[in-house]
Amino acid sequence: MKYAKSHEWARLEEDGSVTIGITDHAQEALGDVVFVETPTExxxxxxGDQAGVVESVKAASDIYAxxxxxxxxxxxxxxxxxxxxNxxxxxxxxxxxxxxxxTGELDVLMTAEEYAAMCDEDS
Incomplete structure (x- = not known):
C-alpha cells in the first residue's frame, strides 16, 4: 500500500487496478462515520482531485484521489x-x-513507514 498526505491509501491490485480508501489514522480522527459519498463509475x-466526501459525527472531509x-x-x-x-x-x-x-503516480506516494512518521509528527 501507498499513502497520500491527505490520509488516503492506494493499493495496486493484481489486475492492475488501484483500490482507494482512507487510513486507520484518518478514520480514528474522524470518529464514527455516518455517510460516504463516492465518485461514479x-x-x-x-x-489530487476531490473524489468524494466522508462524514462522521464530528466533521465532513473531502476524499482525494x-x-x-x-x-x-x-x-x-x-x-x-x-x-x-471504522x-x-x-x-x-x-x-x-x-x-x-x-501507475508511476504510485511512486510519489508515501510508504507505510513514511506515512507513520508523518502522522507521528502531526500528533
Missing part, C-alpha cells in the same frame, strides 16, 4: 453500512477502484 479523476484514472468500481456496501470505514478501513471499508492512467 466511469468518472475520470486526476491525481491519490492517483488518477477511470473509476471502475465503488463500494456500494458503504451506502447502508458506512461504519465499515471497523475495517483497509478491506471492507474501501471507497472506490480506479483503472490508473499511470
Amino acid at each position: 466511469g468518472d475520470a479523476i486526476a491525481a 491519490p492517483v488518477g484514472g477511470e473509476v471502475i468500481g465503488v463500494n456500494e456496501g458503504l451506502e447502508d453500512e458506512p461504519e465499515r470505514v 471497523s475495517d478501513p483497509y478491506n471492507d471499508g474501501w471507497f472506490f477502484r480506479l483503472q490508473p492512467a499511470d
Whole structure:
C-alpha cells in the first residue's frame, strides 16, 4: 500500500487496478462515520482531485484521489453500512477502484513507514 498526505491509501491490485480508501489514522480522527459519498463509475479523476466526501459525527472531509484514472468500481456496501470505514478501513471499508492512467503516480506516494512518521509528527 501507498499513502497520500491527505490520509488516503492506494493499493495496486493484481489486475492492475488501484483500490482507494482512507487510513486507520484518518478514520480514528474522524470518529464514527455516518455517510460516504463516492465518485461514479466511469468518472475520470486526476491525481489530487476531490473524489468524494466522508462524514462522521464530528466533521465532513473531502476524499482525494491519490492517483488518477477511470473509476471502475465503488463500494456500494458503504451506502447502508458506512461504519465499515471504522471497523475495517483497509478491506471492507474501501471507497472506490480506479483503472490508473499511470501507475508511476504510485511512486510519489508515501510508504507505510513514511506515512507513520508523518502522522507521528502531526500528533
